[in-house]
Amino acid sequence: MTLVLNEEEIWVLECIKESHIDRGFHIRDVIKKAKAGYGLSRSTVYEIVGYLEFHGLIKANKSGNRELDPDIHYFVICPGCGKEVAENEYVKENGRAICEDCYLEGHQKIKFADPVAVRSKKLFRKQHGFEGTEGMTELQKELYDFILTEGGATPEKISKLFELTLQETMNQLAILRHCELLKWRKIGEEMYMVPFDS
Ligand SMILES: [Zn+2]
Numbered sequence: 001m002t003l004v005l006n007e008e009e010i011w012v013l014e015c016i017k018e019s020h021i022d023r024g025f026h027i028r029d030v031i032k033k034a035k036a037g038y039g040l041s042r043s044t045v046y047e048i049v050g051y052l053e054f055h056g057l058i059k060a061n062k063s064g065n066r067e068l069d070p071d072i073h074y075f076v077i078c079p080g081c082g083k084e085v086a087e088n089e090y091v092k093e094n095g096r097a098i099c100e101d102c103y104l105e106g107h108q109k110i111k112f113a114d115p116v117a118v119r120s121k122k123l124f125r126k127q128h129g130f131e132g133t134e135g136m137t138e139l140q141k142e143l144y145d146f147i148l149t150e151g152g153a154t155p156e157k158i159s160k161l162f163e164l165t166l167q168e169t170m171n172q173l174a175i176l177r178h179c180e181l182l183k184w185r186k187i188g189e190e191m192y193m194v195p196f197d198s
Contacts, residue, residue, distance in 0.1 A: 003055050003074040004084065010076055010097050011038045012048040016058070016068060024065030038095065078102055092189045103191060104184070121178040133181065143172055144181055152185065152194035 019029035034040040052058045080102030090097040159169040176182040
C-alpha cells in the first residue's frame, strides 16, 4: 500500500526529524517546533502522529520511546503537477514539498535543461577561444568563484548573499549551467548548484 502524506503531515514529519535524537523523539519537542514553524496546534500534531503510527512510520523502540521507522516509505503529492513523489525525491520550498521538475520550472526564465542553448553557448565560446569563466560578466565570475570555493550552494543562499532576486540568480546560474561550468545536484532535500566537474 502506498502511503501518501499531505502537507501538514509532511510538516509534522519534518519536525519529528528535527527533534529526533538517538533515543527517539519526544512529542513535546515536536509540538513546540510544529507550533513555532507552521502554526499547528497540539491536537493536530497528536492526530497526525497517531496517523503515522497507524501506518507504521512511527513505532515504539526498545526504550519505549517513539521513533521513525526508516523502512516505511511514503510519498507526497507535488502541489505543482499532482505527481506522486517519493520521500527522497522531493525538494522543500517555503514549507512545501514539490518535485524537482516543478522546483526547477518555477525558478527559471532561462531554461536550465536546454541542449540548444548549451550547444550554441559552447560553440560561441569555442569560436572566441574562451575557457573557464573567460567572457563571463563580473557577476557571473563572482558567482562561479563563490560556488567553486563553497563546493556548492542553493540559489536561495546565493540570492541572499549577492543581494539578487531569486529570478535574477536563477538566470545567471542558468547561463553558467549552459557553459557547463555548473550543474545541479540534490543534497539532502535541497537543490544545489555545484561545479560542473565535481
Ligand atoms: Zn511537480
